[in-house]
Amino acid sequence: xxxxxxxxxxxxxxxxxxxxxxxxxxxxxxxxxxxxxxxxxxxxxxxxxxxxxxxxxxxxxxxxxxxxxxxxxxxxxxxxxxxxxxxxxxxxxxxxxxxxxxxxxxxxxxxxxxxxxxxxxxxxxxxxxxxxxxxxxxxxxxxxxxxxxxxxxxxxxxxxxxxxxxxxxxxxxxxxxxxx
Amino acid sequence: xxxxxxxxxxxxxxxxxxxxxxxxxxxxxxxxxxxxxxxxxxxxxxxxxxxxxxxxxxxxxxxxxxxxxxxxxxxxxxxxxxxxxxxxxxxxxxxxxxxxxxxxxxxxxxxxxxxxxxxxxxxxxxxxxxxxxxxxxxxxxxxxxxxxxxxxxxxxxxxxxxxxxxxxxxxxxxxxxxxxxxxxxxxxxxxxxxxxxxxxxxxxxxxxxxxxxxxxxxxxxxxxxxxxxxxxxxxxxxxxxxxxxxxxxxxxxxxxxxxxxxxxxxxxxxxxxxxxxxxxxxxxxxxxxxxxxxxxxxxxxxxxxxxxxxxxxxxxxxxxxxxxxxxxxxxxxxxxxxxxxxxxxxxxxxxxxxxxxxxxxxxxxxxxxxxxxxxxxxxxxxxxxxxxxxxxxxxxxxxxxxxxxxx
Numbered sequence: 001x002x003x004x005x006x007x008x009x010x011x012x013x014x015x016x017x018x019x020x021x022x023x024x025x026x027x028x029x030x031x032x033x034x035x036x037x038x039x040x041x042x043x044x045x046x047x048x049x050x051x052x053x054x055x056x057x058x059x060x061x062x063x064x065x066x067x068x069x070x071x072x073x074x075x076x077x078x079x080x081x082x083x084x085x086x087x088x089x090x091x092x093x094x095x096x097x098x099x100x101x102x103x104x105x106x107x108x109x110x111x112x113x114x115x116x117x118x119x120x121x122x123x124x125x126x127x128x129x130x131x132x133x134x135x136x137x138x139x140x141x142x143x144x145x146x147x148x149x150x151x152x153x154x155x156x157x158x159x160x161x162x163x164x165x166x167x168x169x170x171x172x173x174x175x176x177x178x179x180x
Numbered sequence: 181x182x183x184x185x186x187x188x189x190x191x192x193x194x195x196x197x198x199x200x201x202x203x204x205x206x207x208x209x210x211x212x213x214x215x216x217x218x219x220x221x222x223x224x225x226x227x228x229x230x231x232x233x234x235x236x237x238x239x240x241x242x243x244x245x246x247x248x249x250x251x252x253x254x255x256x257x258x259x260x261x262x263x264x265x266x267x268x269x270x271x272x273x274x275x276x277x278x279x280x281x282x283x284x285x286x287x288x289x290x291x292x293x294x295x296x297x298x299x300x301x302x303x304x305x306x307x308x309x310x311x312x313x314x315x316x317x318x319x320x321x322x323x324x325x326x327x328x329x330x331x332x333x334x335x336x337x338x339x340x341x342x343x344x345x346x347x348x349x350x351x352x353x354x355x356x357x358x359x360x361x362x363x364x365x366x367x368x369x370x371x372x373x374x375x376x377x378x379x380x381x382x383x384x385x386x387x388x389x390x391x392x393x394x395x396x397x398x399x400x401x402x403x404x405x406x407x408x409x410x411x412x413x414x415x416x417x418x419x420x421x422x423x424x425x426x427x428x429x430x431x432x433x434x435x436x437x438x439x440x441x442x443x444x445x446x447x448x449x450x451x452x453x454x455x456x457x458x459x460x461x462x463x464x465x466x467x468x469x470x471x472x473x474x475x476x477x478x479x480x481x482x483x484x485x486x487x488x489x490x491x492x493x494x495x496x497x498x499x500x501x502x503x504x505x506x507x508x509x510x511x512x513x514x515x516x517x518x519x520x521x522x523x524x525x526x527x528x529x530x531x532x533x534x535x536x537x538x539x540x541x542x543x544x545x546x547x548x549x550x551x552x553x554x555x556x557x558x559x560x561x562x563x564x565x566x567x568x569x570x571x572x573x574x575x576x577x578x579x580x581x582x583x584x585x586x587x
Contacts, residue, residue, distance in 0.1 A: 024281060024520055052408050055523075056549040060536055074521055074534065074549065078408065078422065081429050085521060106411035109557045117245075132238035132586060141246055148243075148250050 005082050008048040014039055027084045033097050036088055040103045043075060043084070051075040051084065054100065057110035059090070059118040061144045068092040071120055073100070090120055099125040117142035203231050208571065210239045216313040217580040219556065221571065228568045233560045237553070240582040248546035252512030253279050254353055256546060261347040263548060264584040267306035267527040269298040269338070271584075272351035275548075277432060278522035278533035279353045282515035283487065289434070291355050291480040296433045297368070297471045298341060298350060299524075300464040304375065305334040306527030306579075307457045307464075314454070314576030315386055318395050323382045330375040330382070337371050340364060353513055354488045355481030365472045372465050383458060396451040400562045400574030403448065410561075411554040414529025416578065419456045420448030426525040438470045453577040487513050512541035519545075526551050528579055552578075552585035 005027060009020050016035020021028045031039050043051045053076040060070045067089035075084050090097050099122035101107045111122040112131040119140035122128055130137065136155045139146050209220040218239040224232040244263065248256040260275045261268040273295050280286065287295070312327025335345040341364070342350040342357050350357050386392050402412075404420040417424055425442040427435040443459035445452030481488045485504035494501040517539040523532040529551030536545035555578050562574050 023518055024284070026521060053413075054411050055530060056521075056532060056534065056547070058534065058545075058547045060545045072534065074532065076530075078424060083521070104411065105406075105409045106554055106557060109553065110411075113553075132241040141243060148246055 014042055029084055030087045033088050036098050037100060040100050044103055050077045050079045052078050054104035054106050057107060057114055059114050059120055063144050069095055069118060069120060071097050095119060096121045096123055098123050101125055218582045219580060225568060230563050230566055230568060233563060235556060235559050237556060238586050240586040244587040245546055248543055252541050253543060254512060258349045261349055262583050264581045265346060266309045266581055267302035268348045269302040269350055270526050273299050274524040274531045275533050276351045276353050278520055278535050281520040281522050282518060282535060282537055285354060285482045285484055287355060287482055288479045289476045290478045292433045293471050293475045294356055294360055294480060297468050300468045301334050301337050303464050303527045304461060305331050307461050310579040311457055317572050317576050323385050326378050326382045330378040333371040333375040337368060340367055354484060359480050368472060393451060395573050396454055398449050399570040400450045401448055402558060402562050410558040412558055414551050415453055415456045416555055419445035419452035421446060426523055426530060432524055438467050440467050450573045450577045514541045528552055528555060548587055550584040552581045556580045556585050
């Protein structure tokens, strides 16, 4: 990894950065949740970093560790052609992490996916709902304590229909009420 | 977002207060004849103008990561074929490069060249699919059939390399399933020439076709800033004038030894995306031709008993190799603990694999950063305020691949 990036990180002494490490040529930066949005904004706007791409957001589950979840962000800079991996902890009791959607709009779906798969709550996300699975799905399948073979009851037409029919009826009566 | 907000934001649309009634709600998909992907687009329309849209993905979600975590490292390779089934070998290569990075090994030159050639064959197959299906959804059937015929030639090459046409499972951790067959270079040149001859006809039918241009020019425009903010990569971003190509900016395999151009567009509309893909087809052919000419002799696999099975003759006659084979078959490859992120240039953008190993034979985490996911996210913004008919070419040129987007 580029040495200039490491020195830039060291010289800036950003508040909230707990650890800067290198693993297999990749830079890993551990950040406190409270400082995440600030750190991300600096990383994006400071010309020494210029991380304009948020490539990926995901989480890793380490049961028994505190904090249990690690939310992982992969950033890329188009201008300086370097990468960094940010890591933020999230505890099992209250898995809350601030959303970085104000910094990168593309975080929207990525955080929705991480919420769907791990149940991490992204505070400040404009539209935090499941993205792959259906609303009635129970649990978060990529957590290590979710059994792979577990079956979920299928949501049938009968479960969905009453609500749909009700909505349709309401809409119809609004529109065509006077004809009925 | 409330309806009135969307109405006032969209350029060239009438605010809802001027509407006599409520907006028309339209559901496109999940299985729509004019979209080549399983996706649902909820639209609110005023006449034919799009006031609001919500793109819903996940219909092909099958738990790629959970399945990978349950198996050994090598057992995940067939799953990667099914991520982007239009260019399976690029997925194989991306995953195997990530695991090799964990081990800290590098494949010998011949293996690297063959991987490069196979990747570009897959890229051609992906672009043929995208352009053919795109034309078909704009009601041009002939280019679709021609492109499928061109793709058949690419699949013939897949078949020559590994026996399978679609789900290749060709690349192995630390090498390849098998060496290229005898006469592969000649076959490759012949098939490429045949595919290019067919594609020349497709170009004649499409590039200057007034109907095709009308549908594509000036539609689905997104600025480079917007695309970057959404993490969009690949042909979409290059069509907006940003020459980001991982084969050039962060070269892997042998791309730094090969000469090729990175085509970029000007306006970032659908027509530029089409032109960029057309040019990339030519560049891929150039890459394959150079790689074939420079293809060195030698082994294709790393000589490392942690990754590749030793030769059978030695297993039957020597103790060490017998133990190696036994351990590799029963426990699988066991990379040292740690984590890596490895990105390759997929046919639609940056394809990344983030793998966390705890030192056991199974990945603790195997994450795929798929280009289609980020690219599809921006669809709503691209069609905001546009005509309903513009959704089709925009969606085509985004080239959302369900298997990769939904994983």
